[in-house]
Amino acid sequence: MKKNLIALAVAAAFVVPGMAFASTNDVFAPANSNNDTGPILYGYAQITGAQQWGTSTNGSAPGSNGLVFGANRIRLGVKGEAVPGVTYNIEAGWDGAAISGSTGAPNSGNLLNDGLGNGGNASIINAWLNYAPVPFAQLEVGKFKLPVGNEYVSKAGNELPFVFRSMAQSLLPGRSAGAMIHANDVMGTGIGYAVGIADDTSFDEYNAYNWTASNSMPFGSGQSGYLNGSGNYIAFARLDYDFMGPLLKAEVSGSRMSLGSVSANNGGFGLPTPALSQTAIYTWNVGVHGGMMGIHYEASYTNMTSGRSFGTHNMTEYGINIYNNQGMLATDWNVGLGVNLHQMTLTPSWLDIEPAVRFDSFSINDHNGYDAKIDNTTVGLNYFVNPNNPHAAEVQLNYIIPTARQGKFGVYNGTNYGGVFGSNGAPINGMAYNTLMLQFQAGF
Incomplete structure (x- = not known):
């Protein structure tokens, strides 16, 4: 007893x-x-090593050639349900930590991922609340990823079949602070939607919507720039449809950001910078993704137009970039395919591997002769330690081949490197040179 x-x-x-x-x-x-259903702690880390070759083209000086180690993404967050129907998510990120071959500004060395992230500094990348009085009209407010871009929206960072996303991320609004009405599935129809408004800047660096690149002047004046808006906004919308369950899902999305007028000589250099009239940036994206029985695919097209060319016209005599009103057009299209051999019953559970390939084509024209084009072909192999929880621990091997460098891309004229990109630069997630990447991931 x-x-x-x-x-x-x-x-x-x-x-x-x-x-x-x-x-x-x-x-x-x-x-x-x-x-009180929370908080739930979650997170993951991606530790990445990379090596590039042939880092000299068009007469430019060679960039860094050595092996680099870094953290592509390190994430830690809490989420939960405050009360029934009200959920929250707060996520911190240490993205791009020491992932560049040099420590200067974006084009100063042979950068990987074009410095995307906050340089390894901790920042709150997501902080939102979601109110769901009814499932077909939910309200999300805070800082979140604006729902524009097929791959950008449909795949989380720890579920990507490749180390980096496509170069289309350069043309998207990324994350901002705002509010949206949304639903994933309206009344069982398979239709999802989102529509909303956000501050007129992207908090993600180096894309077309970031205020330092577009000179969008997101803050007003008065008592404080952070308490008085500029009166310009990002409007965005997404419509998606689930055609046949996991086999085929399609999406169309778009955004518009106002660009306020800027007076001449606003940079403070006393240079003959032209006044910038009020205009806007437009982006639209269409894409499909899906798969079955171990076969996974994705394809999308992104188009970005702007009434303003920003940071693309190089002033040789001053060595700086200026803005102009001639406008800009940029596009990206990409298609990717992955085949999971274990899910196709071709390999045992201890050998859960997935060969993958993607073609990504990016082009840009600022209507002033500074056009450029770059294509990346990525050949990859993913290994999942546990097939029952594949993204908890995985290893990714990517070899990225720049198959086109056309137009005025890093052209050396004897004085400087002109063109839309510098001699070692590329769009976000683009590689200017042959690149081998090995990434280890673990999460909980």
Whole structure:
């Protein structure tokens, strides 16, 4: 009897706290539950090594050639349900930590990923609240990824079949602060939508919507620039349809950001910079993705137009970039395919591998002769340690081949490197030179 009481006490010591923990942390608790369902801690890390070759083209000086180690993404977040129908997510990121071959500004060395991220500095990349009084009209407010771009929206960073996303990310609004009405599936029809408004800048660096690149002047004046808006905004919308479950999903999305007028000589250099009239940036994207029985595919086309050329016209005599009103057009199209051999029952569970290939084509023209084009072909191999939880631990091997460098791309004229990109530059996620990347991922 004494032994039974001791056993019961030991069991209670383990089972009762476990039941209490489960009851207060289940984010999928019934709608009539009054329990605090959170917070749930989650995160992952991607440790990346890369090597490039042939880092000299068009007469430019060679860039860095050595092996680089860094963290493509390090994420840590908390999420949960505050009360039934109200969820939250706060996520910190240390993206792009030490992933460049040099430590200067974007084009000062042979950068990988064009410095995307916050240079390894910690920042809150997502912080939003979602109110869902009815499932077909939910309200999300805060800082979040604007729902423009097929691959950008449909794939989380730890679920990508390749180390980097496509170069189309250069043309998207990325993350901003705002509000949107959305739903993933309206009344069981398979139709999803999102529509909203956000501050007129992207918080992600080096894309077309970032205010330092577009000179969009997102802050007003008055008592404080951060408490008085400029009166310009990003409007965005997305419509998607689930045709045949996981086999085929299609999406069309778009955004428009106002660019306020800017007076001449606003840079403070006293140079003959032309006044910039009020205009706007437009982006639209169409894409499909899906798969079945181990075959996964994705394809998309992105078009970005602007009434302003920003940072593309190089002033040789001053060595700086200026803006002009001649406008700009940029496009990207990409198609990718992955084949999971274990899901196709061709390999055992301990050899869960997935060969993958993607072709990505980016072009840009600022209507002033500074056009450029670059294509990247990526050949990859993914290995998943546990097929039942593939993204908890995986290894990715990518070899990226720049198959076209056309137009005035890094052209050396004896004085400087003109063109839209510098001698070692490329769009976000683009590679100017042959690149081998090996990435290790683990998460929880």
